[in-house]
Amino acid sequence: MTFDFPYFWHLLFSTAFLAPAWTTFWVTVAAMAIGLALGLFGALGAMSRHSSLRWIVAGYLWLVRGTPVLVQIVFWYDAVAELTNNIINLPALIAGVVALGINEGAYMTEIVRAGLLSVDPGQREAARSLGMTNALTMRRIVIPQAVRIIIPPTGNQFIGMLKTTSLLFTIAVPEIFAQGTNIYTVNFRYFEVLCVVSIWYLALTTVLTLAQRRLERRVGLERARLGGAGQGLLSRLFGAGAAREAR
């Protein structure tokens, strides 16, 4: 067999993958948003004083991390409808986002928990000694410092999620890979089509990687300053920090 370069080229720049790429992108973002929210609550629950909350989180992690995400996807799309006699019958897109989000929440719980644990307990004690309540201490002191630790693994998860959305082709969500299968089942040009599919994924993961770098530079500013910047630059940056503070 030969690689049909003209066809590959044509497909790469055709509009066939525009809408699917958009679907992949926003499904990723929506699922990660759910995952992050669940991860934050999960981490707080896992570190709670109340054992019932800790048990709920432990059960959630056990169930979600212990079963394949593909099984969960089909569960939310098909089994839930069957279980509830079609009272809850989620459209494929919603079922997919819910399944991926809930799955992600379990992994994000561990990431957020690691971030919260990485903050020196002395920070919390100092905040408490100043009369800050538990909630305020979390919000103002612990979480802002945990975020720096949380961002790199979350970037990993984001990129992982982008690729995992390809599993949604099984429930007929029109994302990039599903579109690819639609094309190659008709013309049998697997190699060319999969190359184009891969390039779309690469393009999207590249965008996410760059976005992560930007974000890291912004919140990790302090650490970047430590590395090699001279005193003049330091004070100028601190001057900028002061201006921000004054607002």
Add this chain to the structure above:
Amino acid sequence: MHKRFGSLEVLKGITMDVAAGEVVCLLGPSGGGKTTLLRCINHLETIDAGTIRVDGEMVGYRLLPGGRLREESDRVVSARRARIGMVFQRFNLFAHLTALENVCEAPVHVRRVPRAAARELGMALLARVGLADKAHVHPHHLSGGQQQRVAIARALAMDPKLMLFDEPTSALDPELVGEVLETMRGLAEGGMTMIVVTHEMGFAREAADRVVMLDGGVIVEEAPPAEFFAAPRHERTRSFLGKVL
């Protein structure tokens, strides 16, 4: 007041009064319960029996009819703590905030002081500890002594009725101890009520109104510093002073 960690009783019945404006230094060997006592005062540690009152109000607990104690809610405990300043051995400045932001954090978010007023207060306090020029610097660019002075300013920003110092100079390089003690001496002269856990005998001798020797979870001896250092009555005090002086 009693405090137990599991089966280990760390404080075996402490009874102590500190008058307003008084400076009390807690001395004694490591593991004697000094730091635990200090942490119990602002309820960073729970207590197992007895009561602690600051400015007439119980800290951390409420008396139920029948004399039993009930731990207060987070909100109530926090409100009480707000007027008890604490300075830690390891400084514990908020690493993501500048010196000024460290000082302003609690006034703005706990006492709801308007930002501009808090900023003014923060600058005044930093000037008082001699660090006005470091206001916009993050903690990791400050020396230990400077960090501890910012920590003192941060505690003062809540207008505390009582200041607790937990070995404030133990983590400092020797040449930086002086600046922190100087700041504390200034506070003491200004009439602040202070309880200081320290190994700085010089500070205890000069700045304290009273020295309390704690060993094995009990108060072994307490006396004005002149008397305490010149003529310790108790054998354990003598042996402790013999080792540290």
